[in-house]
Amino acid sequence: MLASSGKLDRRELTAALLADRGELAVIAGLGAPAWDITAVGDHPLNLPLWGAMGGAAMIGLGLALAQPSRPVLVLTGDGEMLMGIGALATIAVKAPKNLSIIVQDNEHYGETGMQETATRHGVDLVTMAKGAGFQRTMFVTKPDEVPALRAAIHSGDGPFFAVAKIDAASKKLVLPPRDGSIIQNRMREAILGPSAHHQL
Amino acid sequence: MDADAIDKAPDATASWPDQIYDLLKKHGIRQVCLVPDAGHSRLIKRCLADNEIVVTTLTTEEEGIALMQGAWLGGDKAILLMQSSGVGNCINMLSLSQIHRCPMPMLVTMRGDFGEFNPAQVPMGEATQPVLEAMGTVVRRADTPEDIAATVDATIRMAFNTFRPTATLIGQRVIGAKTFGKD
Numbered sequence: 326m327l328a329s330s331g332k333l334d335r336r337e338l339t340a341a342l343l344a345d346r347g348e349l350a351v352i353a354g355l356g357a358p359a360w361d362i363t364a365v366g367d368h369p370l371n372l373p374l375w376g377a378m379g380g381a382a383m384i385g386l387g388l389a390l391a392q393p394s395r396p397v398l399v400l401t402g403d404g405e406m407l408m409g410i411g412a413l414a415t416i417a418v419k420a421p422k423n424l425s426i427i428v429q430d431n432e433h434y435g436e437t438g439m440q441e442t443a444t445r446h447g448v449d450l451v452t453m454a455k456g457a458g459f460q461r462t463m464f465v466t467k468p469d470e471v472p473a474l475r476a477a478i479h480s481g482d483g484p485f486f487a488v489a490k491i492d493a494a495s496k497k498l499v500l501p502p503r504d505g506s507i508i509q510n511r512m513r514e515a516i517l518g519p520s521a522h523h524q525l
Numbered sequence: 526m527d528a529d530a531i532d533k534a535p536d537a538t539a540s541w542p543d544q545i546y547d548l549l550k551k552h553g554i555r556q557v558c559l560v561p562d563a564g565h566s567r568l569i570k571r572c573l574a575d576n577e578i579v580v581t582t583l584t585t586e587e588e589g590i591a592l593m594q595g596a597w598l599g600g601d602k603a604i605l606l607m608q609s610s611g612v613g614n615c616i617n618m619l620s621l622s623q624i625h626r627c628p629m630p631m632l633v634t635m636r637g638d639f640g641e642f643n644p645a646q647v648p649m650g651e652a653t654q655p656v657l658e659a660m661g662t663v664v665r666r667a668d669t670p671e672d673i674a675a676t677v678d679a680t681i682r683m684a685f686n687t688f689r690p691t692a693t694l695i696g697q698r699v700i701g702a703k704t705f706g707k708d
Contacts, residue, residue: 352595372598377621380591384621387595387603390556390579395599409591411584419581505624509598517600 326468328492333468335429335491339400340365341471342427342478347396349478350388350512354381354401356436357496358429362400364499369515372508373501379409382426386416389424392516396423398478403430403444403488410453416484417458425478425485426454431493439493454486463487531643532563532636533700541699542567544674545632549604552681555579556596556603558589564634564700565606586611590618593629602685605631609638609653609694610646619660622690630684631662631692632677639668640702650697657692668696 326337339361343351350370353359359373374381385399406428416424432445444450451464465474465487477485502508513521535542545568549557557572558581559565572578579601583589589605596603607615612633622629636643637650657664663683667676676693684691 350598376624377591377594377618379587380594380618380621383588383591384595384598386581387556387592387597387601388599389595390581391596391599391601409588412588412591414584415581415588505621506626509625509627512598513600516598521600 326471328494330492330494332490332492333466333471335431336361336364336496338429338471338489338491342398342400342475344475346370347479349396349398350392350516351398351400352381352385352388354378354399354405356402356405357431358400358402358405359501360496360499361429363501364496367501369511371501372512375503375505378405379412381405382409382412382416385424385426386412386419386421389421390419393421393423395516396479396481397421397425399424399426401426401428402435403428403432403442403450404434406450407443407448413454413457413459413486417454420458420484422481422483424483425487427474427478427487427489429491430488431491433493435493435495450488451486459484459486461485465489530563531703533703534563534566535700539670541670541673543571545677546571548674548677548681549578552685553602554604554681555601556581556592557606558583558592558603559606560586560589560608560611562606562608562611562634564608564695565632568606586614587618590615590621590629594621594625594627597627602628604681605629607631607633609633609635610649612653612657613649616656616660619657619662619690623661626688628684628688629690630681631657631690632680632695633692634695634700635697638697638702640704641697642703642705654694657690660690662690662692664692664694666694666696668698670699673699
């Protein structure tokens with residue numbers, strides 16, 4: 326799972342996190358996390374975002390509060406998480422047990438020319454999450470830590486926040502469906518059944 | 526409400542905050558997200574006292590747009606309460622509603638509107654309706670107490686029946702502009 330840089334391979338990490346996913350619903354932040362969850366297998370319980378930078382964690386919160394018995398994972402990048410960093414405070418206060426946020430941190434804005442993010446310069450998202458009030462956090466750099474990271478997503482003992490340092494190399498683009506109404510409604514139907522489309 | 530506060534709350538005898546609460550119940554609103562606001566203070570208290578409503582206090586209003594998306598994905602109806610100045614924080618995030626065709630009703634109390642004393646409130650107060658409309662939001666104003674319930678009802682119905690962002694702007698004329706005793 327290590328790239329030649331000695332850091333985790335983002336796509337292998339994503340595949341490991343989503344293996345045997347069960348009822349897990351996944352919100353993927355725009356850019357590489359959205360391509361990653363699609364590359365490891367498009368799924369009705371995936372909501373890959375094409376935009377709304379900074380919003381992924383809060384979408385996860387709204388979903389986790391609506392479906393408290395279903396595990397919800399927000400998988401996003403360091404740039405996206407930094408843009409909506411206040412959400413960590415909002416989420417920690419609501420403390421949904423079924424919500425996990427994992428930041429795949431390559432210390433760069435990968436979609437716009439690999440400019441460095443703040444995490445490249447010492448900003449520590451795990452410490453920020455702890456400061457916001459997250460009781461359960463992880464900082465992952467090695468493959469042998471990934472099984473525990475995956476287990477945390479399904480533990481129902483959240484809210485959980487983790488940073489996984491990943492190799493910065495970009496991967497082959499694997500694009501999710503582009504019509505947002507399709508990806509929304511297929512997730513709603515997967516969660517709520519056919520009645521999702523008849524709700525008044 | 527602190528009588529010396531800069532922001533104004535509805536008069537204690539006003540019935541419209543309770544009418545809005547009744548509408549939230551009638552429409553089965555399960556999640557209410559908000560940035561605290563004097564105009565909505567009584568409604569917020571009623572929501573907080575209701576165990577069937579999940580209230581999320583946000584650090585910035587755009588979080589509420591994203592939260593409404595997630596709530597809808599999970600089958601919950603949600604609504605966002607804010608002040609006009611918070612609308613500016615929502616603009617890019619409102620793209621979620623158009624992309625995903627997601628109901629996003631908003632109740633906005635106006636500042637920088639009728640008789641405003643604070644220069645800092647005026648730019649966003651003037652821009653609130655145009656920028657919401659620029660992002661595809663159906664906007665209706667309520668400028669008298671009697672208009673509020675019907676307008677909020679329409680705003681909630683239109684959001685959930687037609688899958689789009691909608692907003693009721695509650696005019697400052699209803700709540701009153703602070704005068705600092707200079708009447």
